[in-house]
Amino acid sequence: METFIKIVQLFLSLSLLVAIHEFGHFIVARLFKIRVEKFYIFFDPWFSLFKFKKGDTEYGIGWVPFGGYVKIAGMIDESLDTEQMKQPAKEDEFRSKPAWQRFLVLVAGVAMNVLLALVIYCGISYAWGSTYLANDDVKWGYTFNETAHKMGFSDGDKIISIDGRSIDNANEILNALVISDSDKQVTVCRNGSQVEFTIPFDLLLDMRNNEQYADLYAPRIPMCVGEVVSESAAEAGLRKGDIITAVNGETSYSAQTIFELIGRCAGNDALLTVERPDSTFTLTAHVNDEGKIGFLVDSALPLRTQKYTLLQSIPAGAKLTGRVISNYWQQLKMIAKPKTQMYKSLGGFIAIGNIFPSEWNWQQFWYLTGFFSIILAIMNLLPIPGLDGGHALFTLWEMITRRKPSDKFLEIAQYIGVAIILLLLLYANGNDIYRFFIK
Numbered sequence: 001m002e003t004f005i006k007i008v009q010l011f012l013s014l015s016l017l018v019a020i021h022e023f024g025h026f027i028v029a030r031l032f033k034i035r036v037e038k039f040y041i042f043f044d045p046w047f048s049l050f051k052f053k054k055g056d057t058e059y060g061i062g063w064v065p066f067g068g069y070v071k072i073a074g075m076i077d078e079s080l081d082t083e084q085m086k087q088p089a090k091e092d093e094f095r096s097k098p099a100w101q102r103f104l105v106l107v108a109g110v111a112m113n114v115l116l117a118l119v120i121y122c123g124i125s126y127a128w129g130s131t132y133l134a135n136d137d138v139k140w141g142y143t144f145n146e147t148a149h150k151m152g153f154s155d156g157d158k159i160i161s162i163d164g165r166s167i168d169n170a171n172e173i174l175n176a177l178v179i180s181d182s183d184k185q186v187t188v189c190r191n192g193s194q195v196e197f198t199i200p201f202d203l204l205l206d207m208r209n210n211e212q213y214a215d216l217y218a219p220r221i222p223m224c225v226g227e228v229v230s231e232s233a234a235e236a237g238l239r240k241g242d243i244i245t246a247v248n249g250e251t252s253y254s255a256q257t258i259f260e261l262i263g264r265c266a267g268n269d270a271l272l273t274v275e276r277p278d279s280t281f282t283l284t285a286h287v288n289d290e291g292k293i294g295f296l297v298d299s300a301l302p303l304r305t306q307k308y309t310l311l312q313s314i315p316a317g318a319k320l321t322g323r324v325i326s327n328y329w330q331q332l333k334m335i336a337k338p339k340t341q342m343y344k345s346l347g348g349f350i351a352i353g354n355i356f357p358s359e360w361n362w363q364q365f366w367y368l369t370g371f372f373s374i375i376l377a378i379m380n381l382l383p384i385p386g387l388d389g390g391h392a393l394f395t396l397w398e399m400i401t402r403r404k405p406s407d408k409f410l411e412i413a414q415y416i417g418v419a420i421i422l423l424l425l426l427y428a429n430g431n432d433i434y435r436f437f438i439k
Contacts, residue, residue: 002358009356010349011065013369015041017113017376018068024112025070025105032101035092038071072105076410099399106392113377117324120370122317128363129307130316133170133219135159137301140220140253141189147207148216152197156220156253157188170219178213179330180204181337209341222275222300223258230294236285238274238295245280246273255297263291324374332378348429385410386417 019041029036036057040048044062051060074093089096094105141156159167162176163185177184184199207213225242228234245251247261248271262270265287273282285293308316335346357364381389390413398404
């Protein structure tokens with residue numbers, strides 16, 4: 001069932017993104033009175049599942065999922081329909097229109113994907129707001145795994161900045177370390193003093209290649225007293241909000257560990273070390289035969305939630321869109337640098353599907369759909385023939401030089417571009433298969 005839910009989310013998300021992208025090409029082409037012969041969701045080699053014709057355009061659903069296209073008359077595209085190009089140009093064909101109109105048609109799909117991401121993130125901001133763990137609220141620092149210890153971190157460190165940039169959201173720490181093509185300068189607060197150290201790029205590279213970043217760090221969450229429900233606990237002096245950091249002299253900033261230490265004292269008294277905002281002291285509390293003192297556990301690290309009105313959600317959504325674009329662009333640049341070995345992390349449909357949660361969550365679904373919309377926009381802008389970016393580059397060249405590339409040149413470039421795209425797809429999905437069966 002979990003796999004089925006992931007597949008359904010992937011299917012719905014990509015279908016929406018492709019439909020919006022192709023609609024961008026379609027609507028701008030029709031705006032300039034360019035004939036659109038086909039508008040298909042999914043690809044339809046040999047046959048289609050459903051189709052109808054309205055005006056000059058055939059609308060349909062193909063049988064090969066995860067894609068779609070519009071066939072614009074008079075354009076050398078992925079359909080590689082060269083026969084039409086041998087005929088005299090007609091007034092309503094793409095090739096008959098001014099270069100600036102053709103350029104706008106080409107970039108319209110990308111623009112629609114960015115606009116969709118903006119609308120989605122504005123909607124998320126309005127409906128759910130922004131919930132996060134503030135780095136400043138991690139008062140007891142973080143615990144780190146062995147890989148992080150090799151980098152220079154020590155348990156209890158409070159992370160102040162990475163490469164001079166202060167960290168506001170605790171979730172941003174991982175991205176700041178993973179998205180890297182050079183050494184990282186880290187500043188932490190350790191035992192009340194500020195400490196700076198450098199993480200060599202080789203260690204960051206090894207972390208990525210061995211996928212050791214999942215549990216790289218975790219905030220220390222100590223035992224926090226909620227409601228006091230027994231007289232003995234109240235008489236011992238426990239109050240709501242107290243932080244228990246040690247039992248019988250054994251210190252721990254893990255609520256689970258403190259719970260286990262208290263349980264070992266069942267039927268006896270336990271010496272508790274307690275922190276309050278203005279003091280740290282010890283007190284003695286009786287542990288009953290069930291290994292409990294008599295209080296409810298509260299959250300020591302409350303999440304912050306920023307709510308937005310409808311008007312406030314627009315700049316908030318725009319800011320989130322910009323941040324996602326910037327982060328993904330940084331990752332793409334790293335993939336292009338062989339020394340980062342980020343190309344090893346490329347994935348296909350399996351990797352994309354696994355990003356979706358195994359349980360249906362609308363907030364997460366829309367966030368990921370916005371994320372993939374931005375990926376689709378940026379990937380389509382790459383100057384590869386066969387993608388919108390490749391077509392737009394040739395058209396931009398024509399606008400600058402006043403010289404239009406020949407149809408033969410565009411045809412050859414299209415073949416080359418399709419080959420490059422197919423190789424990239426084979427490589428990405430091959431990585432998925434390798435990771436699934438080998439790792």
